[in-house]
Amino acid sequence: MITPSEALLPATDRALLHRIAVAQAEGRTPSLAAAVVRDGRTVWTGFRGAVGDAEPTADTQYRIGSLTKSLIAVLVMRLRDEGLLDLADPLSAHLPGTGVGELTVAQLLSHTAGLAAEPPGPWWERTPGALRPELGDIVGGAPLRHPAGRLHHYSNVGYALLGALVARLRDMPWDEALRREVLDPLGMSRTSVLPSEPYARGWAVHPWADVLLPEPAEETGLMAPAGQLWSTVGDLCRYAAFLADGDARVLGADSLAAMRDPAAPPGRDSWDGGYGLGLQLMRAQGRVLAGHTGSMPGFLATLWVSVADGVGAVVLTNATSGPAVAATAADLVGIVADREPRLPGAWRPLPEVDPELLELTGVWYWGAAPFALRLAAGGSLELSPLGVPGRASRFRPAPDGAGWIGLDGYYEGERLRVVRAGEAATEGGADRPGAVSHLDLGTFVFTREPYEAGAPVPGGVDPQGWRAGES
Template structure:
């Protein structure tokens, strides 16, 4: 980036590290091409940490678990509406659905019973399951957002049972290896930061423990680096490679539950934290473990993301810093729009469908997008807009807003000519209230004209 941009970014990082007394802090800006800037303050083993220095990333681990579950869904091995009991029987939360566990809407207790799991070695799944009694269900399922680490322990066990291997082996084989994330591990590998608590009233440190979380590992075990997480952040933004279909990642970024404000600022998708700030809509996750804080957020619309890692238990404003880094980068060096280029191939039958269509008197435009997708948008005023993806059987499936999941059909007459569009029983014709169209309730035989 430009020297002026780099200075502004580093100054913001330096201010956070100094005022919040972080032993060390590393940060990065990520765009489509990868990591475009990184900076650091403080010391690790007497040296300035770099983009390859490991930090514990805490609950960012949950995003890895969620992607593994979504891969199983895409393979047809499960449905997100399945109750947990169908795949991991015998738990007190067995009636909670997989979607509810992914989005923290299952009403399951936040922490595992007994000693606080983040500071003590964890037991295996059998021990965790046995420790959960009826009191682990603290809220009605689906009633509100209630963050649950326990739910992700259960999802990790689900992955393990479907794959016939440990959750960690699945992470390594299905995610880390294909994405070449060689510095993401369950335990620290040098160079790595040590976790510290900073005394609230003096500039002294206390080392924090970093035990293996056992069955709770899918909720917060992993260590990683700026370099590795830059690739993971690009995946969250949509550059999914062969790991996940981009549409599935878009589904994960869609809100399932948001805060109670009239204009929501925070919420959850399927395994992803969501946030809105100053018109920017972000997805990713934060992480917190004894001695460490982490934040990975991306704005899929602008293509800019940010990473923040520090080895302090508390007191560093990782989310606000992440917001500011994205804002500085986009204000000082905005990404140029992707250059338009004409299509190289076209389906003439689909091209003939484009143009004006009418739902009653309301006018819509049907556009042909890449990959034979269609987009239906109102031409005047407010209306229901959506994109549609080919379903493979001559129909299209809605992707956005009101028509998400609904089926768009192109209906032809006995001569093979296009008669109308049928979208979830809404009939679109080439003329307003086409007399020959199958308009529900029929059309007045006198047609359009003046009425006294």
């Protein structure tokens, strides 16, 4: 239920409806269901066409195809967070006998393993999974198309292997693990391996006539982790909210942020997209979107989230081809984000402050370049150049208590240390009482004055100090 306080402006509502109406009409799809989520809540739903004799609803199931892969990736990241695997582990460490055991978990997640896009035999999406009863049947005898780790090559086979990996480590079918660990906690009760009423039937639309042909809806067996699931716009809005903010019951915000980080380059012809760890990435209308597209015979699906805007959108259709659902979902995000931009959070003073941290704030100099160091919530620090472009980063306290660790930018992963008088600037050394001498940031020295005399500036400071220009 959308409450009045959450409702969009009438003009925004109309623009969203117009966008999906154009997509459904020009894409010639029997039905289209769409929804928008903002700051964790569904704020708009829209439907066009018909499923049977009725308009679809937020509870109508559609097949979501490769959106299934993103859910498999969430399960794998849970295994990582529990310490049951490392993303750098070879597949053989946990799932022996595949014939491609040297490939790493991270490579499979990011489609950089070099595996074939499809399994051997007839098109798996339109044939029974029983045709490939063993893992060897989906991998085949010569599965590699590229050297592992070199480039992005989308592979349905890779995600079938990841589903088998989840099943082995959880000692249960992958879909049962998904139900227990992700779907139930998020309230996604209408997401399932097999459809249940009400659900849309899949159709092919004749390219030159407005007539339909039913598409098969096969159970895909071991290939199911690559694209089997059915879901609704209602459920996928809950999932979109999770992908934006995380949920401690399923996966934390830090792990989801890692999934959104580019792990594979885009294709040779486009720099507008990429792939993370189980999530597709796209740059559209000046914003970065994360999510996934999906297709199966008779169905197209897309979910995009703009984390910066707090807005996500879902579009589901029951046609094999035609509607540009990825572009439509991106446009829905843009319509809401542009017409009703996110309100900044209310500024509030820090509840408490460490005087030693407050002492560090203000202007520091890297050589002669001025930087500002600011104290933020939770004891984190923000370092940014003053007046000119430069290297800016945020820092959070290091787990070992020795300084801070960079979160982004050039200094991501680097350690920022406060060096006090009489203390050797050895990385990892604990801060001790005494006057602050300088900041050490990955060997870069920041001082309170430009090229401060007596400070341990690499290469030294000319003892004559600053001087007038020489002719």
